[in-house]
Amino acid sequence: MIRQDKPTDDGLVQLTFTMPADIPGPISVVGDFNQWDPYAHPMTRTQQGAHTAVIELPQGSSICFRYLAEGGVWMDEPDADERDERGSILHVATAAAHNGKPARGATAKTSATTA
DSSP states (O other), rough: OEEEEEOTTTTTEEEEEEETTOSSOEEEEEEEGTTTTTTHHHSOOTTSSSSEEEEHHHHHHHHEEEEEGGGGGEEEOOOOOOEETTTEEOOOHHHHHHHSSSOTTTOOSSSSOOO
């Protein structure tokens, strides 16, 4: 699951990537935005056990990414906007696209936190 917040005044969008608690071991978010570096964005565990990572990217950008789990297991994002041979593709929302609604491939932000 990916949650996209509204763009900030400086044009960045906070993306929260979440993977289920039943996936064992460490997971990282890797993609073209971090040169596919498995150490750049490791996910942490919430109190409920889910894996989560927060990344800020420019509004209107598109990224290709995958999740890398223990043992070299690659996983794609089921809520991605698109997929190709490299993995999941996400289009980061713009302020105009938000208008109080979640971006395509994203879920609505709720007042409850999972961290």
